[in-house]
Amino acid sequence: MTSLEQCEIALDAHAEQQELPTTRGSVERIPRDQKSILAGLDSEYNLFEDSSFANLVHSSLDSGEKFQRWFRYREGFSPELINGAIKSLGIETTSILDPFSGAGSTLVAARQADIPSVGFDVNPIVAIIARAKTHNYSAKDVADIRATLDRFQSANERMDKAPRPGLTILDKIFREDVLDALLTVRHMIDAYPSGNVADFLMAGWLSVLEGVSNVFKEGNGVKYRNRKRTKQGYVTIPWAQVAGFEDDGWKLVKKRLAAQYGMMLDDIETDVVLASPVIREESSVLGIASVPDSSISLAIFSPPYCNNFNYMKIFKVELWMSGLIETYGDIRRIGERALRSHVEMPIDVPDSRTLPSELYELIDCIDLSLLWNNKIPKTIVAYFLDMKMLLEGVYRTLTPGGECHIIVGNSAYGGVIIPTDVMLAKIAVELGFQVDRVAVARHLTTSSQQRRAMEPLVQYLRESIVVLRRPLNV
Ligand SMILES: C[S@@+](CC[C@H](N)C(=O)[O-])C[C@H]1O[C@@H](n2cnc3c(N)ncnc32)[C@H](O)[C@@H]1O
Known part of the structure; x- marks a missing residue:
């Protein structure tokens, strides 16, 4: 009862x-x-x-x-x-x-x-997003942002990276080349002093993370994308077959960042x-x-x-x-x-x-x-x-x-x-x-x-x- x-x-x-x-x-x-x-x-x-x-x-x-x-x-x-x-x-x-x-x-x-x-x-995390959405951006901020975005696009695996996070299941969440690209870009963002440009760049970078990872938020937690339930139980599907993931991790990260920042730049008004x-x-x-x-x-x-x-x-x-x-x-x-x-x-x-x-x-x-x-x-x-x-x-x-x-x-x-x-x-x-x-x-x-x-x-x-x-x- x-x-x-x-x-x-x-x-x-x-x-x-x-x-x-x-x-x-x-x-x-x-x-x-x-x-x-x-x-x-x-x-x-x-x-x-x-x-x-x-x-x-x-x-x-x-x-x-x-x-x-x-x-x-x-x-x-x-x-x-x-x-x-x-x-x-x-x-x-x-x-x-x-x-x-x-x-x-x-x-x-x-x-x-x-x-x-x-x-x-x-x-x-959400505080950074909220700050980025509500700053008054100057034309100079936007010029700095655009210059940095160009540098992101020419980044490569030989450049310095931010330290690898200590999350124990990191290798299950990001493919190694995707992780490399993300940490290289973060290292470039970290070089900016706190303020409008740093918040904008960080907000964009944070916003693409979930989409290039092997997890998605659902209910009260995160779930793996490459784990599928079948009649025989859970199976792991290869990365290449996970929807939207091209072969090259660097290409994937650069493409997603370009789309994200482009949309964000469309939404802000400069010098208002x-x-x-x-x-x-x-x-x-x-x-x-x-x-x-x-x-x-x-x-x-x-x-x-x-x-x-x-x-x-x-x-x-x-x-x-x-x-x-x-x-x-x-x-x-x-x-x-x-x-x-x-x-x-x-x-x-x-x-x-x-x-x-x-x-x-x-x-x-x-x-x-x-x-x-x-x-x-x-x-x-x-x-x-x-x-x-x-x-x-x-x-x-x-x-x-x-x-x-x-x-x-x-x-x-x-x-x-x-x-x-x-x-x-x-x-x-x-x-x-x-x-x-x-x-x-x-x-x-x-x-x-x-x-x-x-x-x-x-x-x-x-x-x-x-x-x-x-x-x-x-
Ligand atoms: C329902 S969400 C608010 C969403 C928000 N209205 C929006 O549209 O984005 C509740 C938020 O409360 C925050 N939160 C939880 N405990 C808090 C506390 N003691 N002080 C301030 N924020 C808190 C959570 O981190 C979460 O972002």
């Missing part, structure tokens, strides 16, 4: 929370079933379906949108969302904050609207000076303390979801290849700065229950025997504690009348839905926010096995935009 069925069968008779006298004469709470907890939470907010957001809450990788097309970042959203939020904001948008800025969708939109912005991300964002490579949960009080008119972001996705793990190839990490300890240390949204983080949560009671009630409904990791219940609590701390910071930095838009998806564990959208709304209200609306952008799918168990509750598996406001009179 699933935990969902257990919760429902045991508690069906008590749709509403009841209080019963115990034998000692005190009052004891009877736990509610999951469905009534979820319905109760939804009823507190102005929830409505708005499918016009369905294609904006995630990045459409092949949309060909300027800047968005530089780097395949599946976890991004569309800058259109920011334009809409700026238009609908009741006050003038003088500054924008994205505490989880990723590959820079918010920051790109802010720069294009010439509005100063601040972004935070713990992942140095607009408000460039400040991008901080640190945890926003802590770093937000440095953003001045009442200085932000719009905070708009998509945090990691409470779904066990490990953002650092999927970037391990880029992190090692860029030289930004040199040991397995380095990657762990960077990962530990992230929001506690997955079980690979150190999870230490206090016994005191400082989050809305519905969260603990829902966690109590989880059938622990169905969980693949027993740290999950604590991870859920840690996630909301971190988000509460972040929201406290956002409230303080917002100017009265300013808004906070959160794009977030709900998740399911052991037959129980964690309704992150309304839970964050509830936490925000406790911090002083008004909830303006919760727009349901789309409904999510689950694995078929999980789907059967979740059938009566699928309506709660959704991705929403939670719009909060700091009241004018506080």
